[in-house]
Amino acid sequence: MTVRTGKPFGGWLIWTLALAIAAAVWLWGEALVPFAFDYPKGWRIPAARWIGSFVNWLVKDAAVGPVAFSDLTRFVAAVIDKPYQLALALLADGWQVAEGGAARQVVPPLAWLAVIGIVALAGLWAGGPGLAALMAAAFAFVAVFGQWHSAMVTLASILVAVPVGVAGGLMLGVLSWRHPWFESLLRPLLDLMQTMPVFAYLVPILILFGFGPTAAVVATLIYAMPPMTRVTTLSLQRLPGETHDLARMVGCTPRQTLWRVLVPSAREPLMVGVNQVIMLSLNMVIIASMIGAGGLGFDVLTALRRLDFGAGLEAGLAIVALAIALDRLSQAVARRGYRAPLPGGIVARHPYLTAALALILLCFVLGLALPAVQGYPEAAQLSTSAFWAAAVEWINxxxxxxxxxxxxxxxxxxxxxxxxxxxxxxxAVAVALLGLAGWRLGGWRLAVLVAGLSFLIAAxxxxxxxxxxxxxxxxxxxxxxxxxxxxxxxxxxxxxxxxxxxxxxxxxxxxxxxxxxxxxxxxxxxxxxxxxxxxxxxxxxxxxxxxxxxxxxxxxxxxxxxxxxxxxxxxxxxxxxxxxxxxxxxxxxxxxxxxxxxxxxxxxxxxxxxxxxxxxxxxxxxxxxxxxxxxxxxxxxxxxxxxxxxxxxxxxxxxxxxxxx
Missing domain, CATH: 1.10.3720.10 (MetI-like)
Known part of the structure; x- marks a missing residue:
């Protein structure tokens, strides 16, 4: 018998019969098939115990050769922590030395005016005066509303998580493109990484990587890497055959073909993946703050605990400002592409970099005499917290x-x-109906998948x-x-x-x-x-x-x-x-x-x-x-x-x- 699939709810006779049987089981079947209503406890899969035992084994007994697995994860955490601490010192905390149990700042972080100038120069380089004005306005908004330090802490984690997420996603995507069997194995894992709540795997991450910003970066990578992996695989698969032929004609090796021909040809879709990594990393800042990341996410979480809507909204809008600025900048970089440097000396070849370094030096010198250049003055900060609190109270x-x-x-x-x-x-009725829907929509493979997953929920x-x-x-x-x-x-x-x-x-x-x-x-x-x-x-x-x-x-x-x-x-x-x-x-x-x-x-x-x-x-x-x-x-x-x-x-x-x- 041939069954025609692809019709969402075609075959009214099949569906009428199925719904009639389901209704009969629902109304009168509890006495005959009680297990269909309440999955027997004796049949349940002890998945929670298995997972808990597995995590304990990873922490206590697992090893990679002579190195304990927990030591390996702590080493990874230490490696990630080094660039994070550098970015944090550069943007938020400066360089400090310990004196008598207290920390003394010996070199301040980048001045707020310098950071705004740098992002404006980046916008000018990538997209022209309009983007430069947007970048400057977004970061100035953060400063004016008193969110500068928290925003820089958040930006420090983004500057670490995004490059690692992009590089990891790119490598996995290339492997999936080269080896279809690897893509088949990786696809279910990517589905779980994208659909499983982050809260669910925070505990294993904390156990393996420790409490603090590093664990937050690891959690962010798990959440943000899948889109980059999928985009990389898809963009490489969709490149026309002429691109491969060109690489062979000029005598490229397989490695040169990949990194000098194929990846540059897929630059625009790959930048979409980079954009998604940035956005998802920013979406993680609040959850990351629960495990020691700090920054704007911690401010929002603190405001939620106090039910201070105004403070939470201001911190949230600061995250929005960062997201918009980074989103527009990444899109402009994708459109700009590669351009050969100008002829001449270092200043002529890299005018934007030279201007940025000069601005950093100027703000550092001026900041020694004028504190308002180094840090945005508190007296000039604005706040709408009281207004929003009063508005909600009035509505209530x-x-x-x-x-x-x-x-x-x-x-x-x-x-x-x-x-x-x-x-x-x-x-049992729900599992059967879902399986029937899968069969009618996509055939027996989809039926087995949806029925099997729904059965596992019950089991x-x-x-x-x-x-x-x-x-x-x-x-x-x-x-x-x-x-x-x-x-x-x-x-x-x-x-x-x-x-x-x-x-x-x-x-x-x-x-x-x-x-x-x-x-x-x-x-x-x-x-x-x-x-x-x-x-x-x-x-x-x-x-x-x-x-x-x-x-x-x-x-x-x-x-x-x-x-x-x-x-x-x-x-x-x-x-x-x-x-x-x-x-x-x-x-x-x-x-x-x-x-x-x-x-x-x-x-x-x-x-x-x-x-x-x-x-x-x-x-x-x-x-x-x-x-x-x-x-x-x-x-x-x-x-x-x-x-x-x-x-x-x-x-x-x-x-x-x-x-x-």
Missing amino acids: VTFFDTLEAVKNTILLWILVPVKRFLVGMPW TGQWEKAMITVYLCGISTLIALAIGIPLGIAVAGRERAWMVTRTVIDTLQTLPSFVYLMPVVMLFRVGDFTAMIAVVAYAVVAVIRYTVLGLQGVDPRLIEAGRAMGCTDWQLLTRIRLRLALPEILLGLNQTIMFALSMLVITALVGTRDLGQDVYIALTKANPGNGLVAGLAIAFIAIIADRLLAAAARAQRQRLGLEAA
């Missing part, structure tokens, strides 16, 4: 009854019923917490879709409106997720409703972005053809534009789910009872087994959603003739 007092009514209504009529429905669902005793995670993620995603798709439709055809919207969502996307929690907790207290609001605010960005991307990518000739046939604007939207944009909208749904799952781990701080709470409790108790098992369950949910939605998007493109079957 003025609209308390209305907010409580909205909260209770949504809790009673939406959140609680959906939660009871999913928690009461038999795990490790995580089913109930996983259903609470799915319920919060699902409702938040639906609300984000209800907000984001209409908004994306409204701005897609209006260039000025889209420019304003893009600026707002870029800011929201780079704003640390912890910042979203503070005003929501102050207005709604803790609980599932608070978590839902924070998740929606964080995840709606992806829906808007991909909806606009899909609608703007529709061929204008098809729109003109529709108008020529007499279609109304509504018909053009619903029958042409949205249908052709559906693959991109499905990808936006995929990204929304990923954002929601990542945010749900953060919302464990406000009282949710899902997998995120298990991950956070494991972190506080230094229990690597429980944390990694709960983190793996979240990663499995993310991978199931990703694979099903990717298959649905692929099937939609095939039906529209945009992709070969």
